[in-house]
Amino acid sequence: MIRKSVCIVGLFAMVMVATLLLSAASPGSPAKAPQAASAEVKVDNFSFGPATLTVAVGTTVSWTNRDDIPHTVVSTDKVFKSKVLDTDEKFSFTFAKAGTYPYFCSIHPKMTGSVVVQ
Amino acid sequence: MPKKTKDEILHDHNNDGIDRRGFLKCMAWAGTGVLCVMEGGILKSYSLSRPGAIGAREMAGELSFVQLSDSHMGFNKPANPDVAATLKAAVDKINGLSKPPEFMLHTGDISHLSKPEEFDTVDQILKGASAKDVFFVPGEHDVLNDDGKSYLERYGKKAKGAGWYSFDKKGVHFIGLVNVLNLKAGGLGTLGHEQLEWIEDDVQHLKHSTPIVVFAHIPLWSVYPEWGWGTEDSAQALAYLKRFGSVTVLNGHIHQIMQKVEGNVTFHTAASTAFPQPQPGKADSPGPMKVPAEQLKSVLGITDVNYVQGRNALAVVDSTLA
Numbered sequence: 001m002i003r004k005s006v007c008i009v010g011l012f013a014m015v016m017v018a019t020l021l022l023s024a025a026s027p028g029s030p031a032k033a034p035q036a037a038s039a040e041v042k043v044d045n046f047s048f049g050p051a052t053l054t055v056a057v058g059t060t061v062s063w064t065n066r067d068d069i070p071h072t073v074v075s076t077d078k079v080f081k082s083k084v085l086d087t088d089e090k091f092s093f094t095f096a097k098a099g100t101y102p103y104f105c106s107i108h109p110k111m112t113g114s115v116v117v118q
Numbered sequence: 119m120p121k122k123t124k125d126e127i128l129h130d131h132n133n134d135g136i137d138r139r140g141f142l143k144c145m146a147w148a149g150t151g152v153l154c155v156m157e158g159g160i161l162k163s164y165s166l167s168r169p170g171a172i173g174a175r176e177m178a179g180e181l182s183f184v185q186l187s188d189s190h191m192g193f194n195k196p197a198n199p200d201v202a203a204t205l206k207a208a209v210d211k212i213n214g215l216s217k218p219p220e221f222m223l224h225t226g227d228i229s230h231l232s233k234p235e236e237f238d239t240v241d242q243i244l245k246g247a248s249a250k251d252v253f254f255v256p257g258e259h260d261v262l263n264d265d266g267k268s269y270l271e272r273y274g275k276k277a278k279g280a281g282w283y284s285f286d287k288k289g290v291h292f293i294g295l296v297n298v299l300n301l302k303a304g305g306l307g308t309l310g311h312e313q314l315e316w317i318e319d320d321v322q323h324l325k326h327s328t329p330i331v332v333f334a335h336i337p338l339w340s341v342y343p344e345w346g347w348g349t350e351d352s353a354q355a356l357a358y359l360k361r362f363g364s365v366t367v368l369n370g371h372i373h374q375i376m377q378k379v380e381g382n383v384t385f386h387t388a389a390s391t392a393f394p395q396p397q398p399g400k401a402d403s404p405g406p407m408k409v410p411a412e413q414l415k416s417v418l419g420i421t422d423v424n425y426v427q428g429r430n431a432l433a434v435v436d437s438t439l440a
Binding site: 047069072086103109110 | 263
């Protein structure tokens, strides 16, 4: 009976420690576990804004179509390709390697942009 | 950069290599009620909102057909929340013509998002028209997800390549072209090498006197390259048609009426049956133009083309849905 109580106390202590460790890794202290970076490109008025976006390696870039007309986000070098984005639809891509990634809207090819990954 | 005037647009951006001598231009904006007549030219157009201008001579002919364009079935934004109703209004207009047209041409953007149900709706509405045959070419909105495969299955079973074809009606040679596929970053509409070769071959056997009607979605002349309103290699296609006495080019895409004559070629863009787009450079982007509901039908329309044999002339009549 006594032995069992000790076990329960021990288990409780372990849970406490685990909880403390977990909270240490939460957004409150970002230094220990870096958050995945993200960036936004607005597709508006038949243009990409910003037209050139510079991000760090590992960044996830999201494009949201704010036009009344559908658009696409297609890498000129075939690195990424969205499906057709109707109004308010979104496409995301994570850039794992450094480099310059030009892209365009395959429906309105005058719409061009580029992501610079450093 | 200062806003461009209409004249600057026409002079600065026409790098299509066609002879400029005898250059005539005339532009009629949908909804403004402008009447456009080319003296000594090939194309004559009259607005149906001024029926007094269309006499018996203009209406008499061997062949008349209607051009429909940019129905964008599936579009439901404020610029026009009911594109099915306005397409039906276009069909009513066709059915109200004094003589039923021989057939209809649809110059693309049949659908808004290439969905089968959008094409189904258009097909269903067009069945109500007095003209039974419809000849289609795709717009970029019709080939969104599969490089045009489902479009070809539906509309292009007898077509060549990506959907181009030709046919003859009462001595007029019609050529339907596809310039909305394989678009390159920063570029304009494209016909491509294979299609250009086919055009050259297709017209080789024709007499110089054969009237030619070319129809394609994106304009085959440089309307406004800044907005992608032109076709990269259209000059090559037009070069193959240089020896013909009468060439009429019918396009859609820009959702407004515009005309131009260069040498033997008359260019004409049709109004949309769905929503208007701004004049070149007159807005930040070519997005849908919102007009008050009561004005919408005055900026939408159909084009009625009448061919008079012996005069080698095509009379193009634009009609608004108002």
